[in-house]
Amino acid sequence: FKLGMFDPPEMVSFAQIPYEKNNAPEHGRLALETARQSIVLLKNQDSVLPLSKELKRIAVIGPNADDHEVLLGNYNGTPVEYSTLLTGVKKVLPETAVVTHALGVNYLGEKYRLRPVPPEAFSVDGKKGLKVSYYSNIELKGEPFRVATEQDINREYGYGAPLEGMPADNFSIRFEGELRPVKTGKYYLGIIGDDGFRLYLEDKLVIDSWLNRGEQTRVYETELKGGHSYLFRLEYFEGSNNAQIVFSWHEPDYDLFDEALKIASEADAIIFAGGITPRLEGEEMGENISFEGFYRGDRTKISLPAAQTEMLRALVKLGKPLVFVNMSGSAVSFVWENENVPAIIQAWYPGEAGGEAIADIIFGNANPSGRLPVTFYKSEEQLPPYEDYAMAGRTYRYFEGEALYPFGHGLSYSTFEYSNLSIKPGKIKKGKGIRLSVEVKNISDRDGNEVVQVYITDNNASFPAPVKSLKAFKKIHLKAGEKKKVLFDLKPDDFALYNDNAEQVVEPGDFTIMAGSSSASGIEVTAFAKKKIVIDN
Structure with missing residues (x-):
């Protein structure tokens, strides 16, 4: 209703936004700043970050180092421009810096890096190129709209039509010819398509993904002989x-x-961009997403894929400054990395400007201030069975074990000190609020943002209650050496729980109020309720 979806367009303010506002510069700036503020610095041993911009050679490695799709997540639009981590690093560093790149490892350890087949590998009827037939339907039926000889199969149509006069949607194309490799050996033939596709090699169907399901990649492993021509369709x-x-x-x-170890050994510092991808986690994905740790878009394990840990082990042995950037839409467990990699960043799926934003954090153009909105567990063994819908043991509110990174965690290049936590009054009364005051000081030499978080624990609940609950937070900016008094107004219902009669009540007893930088770190004060309070809703 707020978007006006049930109203005539002339009544809807959003429908009056002119096309010129699409991709406006101010929106690009907003995308960059949003990404900067969402990035969470998880670990920064010995202040290895920020890296110096004076470094002469940087190696950027990993499956998410130069991937467009990982920026966007699910249910996304299509940007005009993408900033991957590789392009972001190149942008923020001076032109004198040498930035090298290697894939190193795929998400799950696949042994290939797909590159478009070059034009010289294609031929048709003894001549360079391939036969391309265009159809104005999705079934490849009837007379083609056009038949042409073209040089390659590397097409990004976006939201447009493949040819003038054809529809932008509901069309199909058939590519035919011969594939002639130069080298003899094992090949990985890959098709990247949005939407459906199928590949025949020597009249045998080797890849079949005839699905209307967004961008997907399918790979076929085969032995090919150099200099031999193979019919394909x-x-x-x-x-x-x-x-x-x-x-x-x-x-x-x-x-x-x-290749990755070679460029890493020649670099002054290494950035490894790993994690997972929207191609592995998402809603209602197909049976083809069935790998160790992943099934149809669901996560059956929360650990970082083992092949990426193997790559990181090899990079750690080089003894160079190493930054691990994890990209994911959900929590990932990386216990070995937390113990052995000096700097770790959680970048999520950061949007069209994500690569530049991550580079800004790594090289100190921006001071990280993001905080974890979920708990990062050490392993799925710390969690109840997936089929158990009870809350016991789940989320920071009911989890009593030791997390890898607790809810609300996030580091800064600044250091903050909390003191003088007080509440007034100390008793909880019906219809009366409590004013909480805490002082926060930036004790470092760098300006920064701190997220002050307030948690409440009911110490005398007569029925199951959370271990603690976030009740308020504020993001504040503090200059180097500056101190601020931060105020929060708590209401009686901030201390209340629902009982078995669906009443929202504050039970008699004491309550611990903690103010700090995460759900696991802060200073405490106690409030007290003398008698039961029923909240009127």
Whole structure:
């Protein structure tokens, strides 16, 4: 209703926004600042961050180092420009810096890096190129709209039509010809498509993903002989929205791991961008998403995929400054990394400007101030069974174990000190509020933002109650050496729970109020309720 979806367009203010506001510069600035503020610095041993911009050579490695899709998550629009971590690092560093890049490892340890098949590998009827037939329907039926000889299969149509006069949605294309590799050995043939596609090699169906399901990648492993021509046919359809089709491969004699170690050994500092991807976690994904730790978009394990830990182990042995950037839409467990990698950043799926924002944090253009909105556990063994819907043991409110990173955690390049926590009055009374006051001082030499968090624990509840609950928070800016008094107004219902009669009540007894920088760190004071208070709703 607030968006006016049930009203005539002339009554809806959003419908009057001119097209010129699309991709306006101020929106790009907002995307960058939003990403900066969402990034969480999890670990910064010996203040390894921020890295100096005077470093001469930086290696950027990992499956999320130069990936567009990981920026956007699920249910997203399509930006005009993307800032991956690789492009972000290049942007924030001076031109004299040498930034090298290698994939190193795929998300789950796949041994390939897909690159578009070059035009010289295609031929049709003894000539360079391939036959391309365009259809104005999704079934490849009837007379083609056009038949042409083209040079490659690397198409990003976006939201537009493949050819003038064709529809932007509900079309299909057939690519036919011969594939002629130069080298002999194991190849990984990959199709990246949005929406459906299928690949035939020597008239055998080897990849079948004829689905109307956004961008997806499918790979077929095979032995090919150099200098030999292989008949192929690639069929593709676009259902709606974004359209893309790419025929790619990984050639023999190219080792991802070795390439990454080589550039890392030559660098002054290493940034590893790993984690997971919207291609592995999401809503109602297909049966093809069935890997260790992942099933149809659900997470069956919360640990970082083992292949990425193996890569990080090798990078740690180089003894160079190392930053691990984890990108994910949910909590990931990386116990070994927490013990051995000096700097760890949680970047989520940070949006179109995410790469530049991460680079701003790494190289000190921005001071991190993000805080975890979820608990990062050490392993799924700390959690109840997935089928158990009870809250006991789940979330910071009911979890009593030791978390890898607690709810609300997040570091800064500044250091803050809490003192003089007080409440007035100390008794909880019906209809009366409590004023909480706490002093926070920036005891470092750098300006920064602190998120002051207030948690309440009911120490005498007669029925199951949370271990603690976040009741208020404020983000404050403190200059180096500055102190501020931060005030919160708490109401009786901040101390209340629902009983078995669905009444919201404050039970008699004492309550611990904690103010601090996370759910696991702060200073405390006690409030007291002399008698039962029923909250009127």
